[in-house]
Amino acid sequence: MIVLGLLGLGMTLVFTFIGFNAPNSIPGRGYYNLEAEFTDADNVAPHAQVRLGGKIVGQVLRPRVEDGKAIVDLQLDPKYKPLKSDSIVEVRPRSAVGVRYVDIVQGSAGSPLGEGDRIPAQNTRATRALDEVLGTFDPASRIRTQQLLQELGRGFQARGEDLNDTIGAAPELLRRTDSVLGTIADRTDSAGNLVRGAAIAATSADPVKEEIRAGFAPEAKALRPFSDQGNDLRSTLDKAPPALATLSGRLPTVNRFVTELEGLSQRVRPVLRASPAAFKQTSALLSEARPGLRDANVTLRRANAAVLPTLRLLDAVRPVLPQLESTLDNSAPTVDRLGRYGCDFIAWGRRWTDALTYGNSLGGYLRFNVMTPTPESVTGLEGGLAGVGAATLNRSPYPRPCESQTETATPSGGTINGEPGN
Numbered sequence: 001m002i003v004l005g006l007l008g009l010g011m012t013l014v015f016t017f018i019g020f021n022a023p024n025s026i027p028g029r030g031y032y033n034l035e036a037e038f039t040d041a042d043n044v045a046p047h048a049q050v051r052l053g054g055k056i057v058g059q060v061l062r063p064r065v066e067d068g069k070a071i072v073d074l075q076l077d078p079k080y081k082p083l084k085s086d087s088i089v090e091v092r093p094r095s096a097v098g099v100r101y102v103d104i105v106q107g108s109a110g111s112p113l114g115e116g117d118r119i120p121a122q123n124t125r126a127t128r129a130l131d132e133v134l135g136t137f138d139p140a141s142r143i144r145t146q147q148l149l150q151e152l153g154r155g156f157q158a159r160g161e162d163l164n165d166t167i168g169a170a171p172e173l174l175r176r177t178d179s180v181l182g183t184i185a186d187r188t189d190s191a192g193n194l195v196r197g198a199a200i201a202a203t204s205a206d207p208v209k210e211e212i213r214a215g216f217a218p219e220a221k222a223l224r225p226f227s228d229q230g231n232d233l234r235s236t237l238d239k240a241p242p243a244l245a246t247l248s249g250r251l252p253t254v255n256r257f258v259t260e261l262e263g264l265s266q267r268v269r270p271v272l273r274a275s276p277a278a279f280k281q282t283s284a285l286l287s288e289a290r291p292g293l294r295d296a297n298v299t300l301r302r303a304n305a306a307v308l309p310t311l312r313l314l315d316a317v318r319p320v321l322p323q324l325e326s327t328l329d330n331s332a333p334t335v336d337r338l339g340r341y342g343c344d345f346i347a348w349g350r351r352w353t354d355a356l357t358y359g360n361s362l363g364g365y366l367r368f369n370v371m372t373p374t375p376e377s378v379t380g381l382e383g384g385l386a387g388v389g390a391a392t393l394n395r396s397p398y399p400r401p402c403e404s405q406t407e408t409a410t411p412s413g414g415t416i417n418g419e420p421g422n
Contacts, residue, residue, distance in 0.1 A: 031058075032081040034074045035118040041070035042091045042100060042126035049094070049101040050074055060102055069121060074102065085110030089119050091126040127178060128185070136185070141192055144199050151202065340401040 038044075041063060050058040058076035065071070074089075086107030094101050113119070137145060156163055184190045205212060226233055317324075338345075 030078045032076040032078045033116055034076065034083070034113060035116065036072050036074055036089045036102070036124055037118055037121045038070040038072070038089075038091065038124045038126060039121050040126045041072060042128075043098065044070075044072055044091055044100050044102065048099075050076060050104065051101055052080060052104045052106060057104070071118075072102070074104075082112035082114065084108060085113055085117075085119075085123075087113075087119065087123065089124045091124075093127065125178065128181065136191055137195070138192070141195050144195055148195070148198060148202065343402040 044060055044063050046061060046063060048060040049056050050060060057080050058074060061073040061075050063070065063072045076083075083104070084107035086109050088105040088107070090103045090105070091100055092103050093099065184194060
């Protein structure tokens, strides 16, 4: 009985010891132990939950202070071993009454953390609880904040899914929020100014809230194609850096071009000053030229119809052009010779028309006399004519140009070969 009593007492002590240490560790079970260093652990208590991806993976042990830093032990389930050195450890509130838990955002590019390794302070952070944030406001600011939250609640009513989509599409924005709020908290008057400014903006926007709401519709419609074609936009952004690098390499050439263009613009400036008046005159000219342009349109249409026949004529004439050129070359001396006697041809025409006004009794107007060739017909007649006293004629069968009009006329009543002279 004494042995059984001692055995029972020993088992009781063992179970008491196990039960006493069970919150810290369970005998026979393995753990993955790490340390985390915080600049501000935000009142993390022993046995606070450690979560990874929303799941409870361990607990906090032995919160303490070493060299002005908060150090906590993280007792984790070994199946999550090893974490990477770029993992982020963050103290977050579980509720609005001050209960905290530690959240781990698992890294992917760092080196593996071994048993007992410490996560440095640059990879840890702590969020501010809502009660602490509101505690920095004075009573008037807290009332205004309450009103702001109420109005925000009305604004987000029935828009939970849209809010979830926004939060899901902007994780980076939410990660940066703590640094922005930390900057505001470092300045004692910034938070109050921020809230007062937000209240003024909300009051100013309240009368036109419906217009503002409707005003976002065009922007939403304009941005919808970017959302629908997200893959194409992502591909464009991926290709943008090489394109920008190439463009930056071409910038010196572009700079020279811009410099030359600037000089050109300065030289063109006087011309541009005169351009308005010139444009007005051109406009007036075009207005006055409308009838002529209409006639020119008709002419151009007719010319268009004549293009093909002209081309056919040129194709037909092209083979004989060498012969025609030779003929024209041979005719050039004759034409040049005759051209000198232009006034004689004109005089001949005038005398021919005078001759046609006379006729014989038979109605004939043209008479041809066949003369026996004599030396005079070749060398010209020099001396007196038969039946004509002292009258003389000085005539040459080949007079110089316009010389025949200056010759001495035959006296009235004289006869040449039995015909009256004139």
